[in-house]
Amino acid sequence: MLLPxxxxxxxxxxxxxxxxxxxTPLESAVTVFEVGKEDISASQYAYHDRGGAVHEFQLPNCxxx
Numbered sequence: 001m002l003l004p005x006x007x008x009x010x011x012x013x014x015x016x017x018x019x020x021x022x023x024t025p026l027e028s029a030v031t032v033f034e035v036g037k038e039d040i041s042a043s044q045y046a047y048h049d050r051g052g053a054v055h056e057f058q059l060p061n062c063x064x065x
Contacts, residue, residue, distance in 0.1 A: 009035065014041060017033050018030060032058070033060075044056065
């Protein structure tokens with residue numbers, strides 16, 4: 001769920017990453033991480049390897065001054 005202004009960067013991309021389970025209300029989603037409003041974006045993904053381990057990656061796309 002995107003809330004314009006609150007959960008978007010100045011560039012218009014998502015800045016808040018939340019964990020949500022199917023079948024539950026969106027309002028119950030828990031914030032995992034967020035980047036600053038002045039950053040470009042935030043994203044996250046998970047990789048499940050053949051051994052059953054889960055590797056999570058959080059990718060802030062930040063401006064470099």
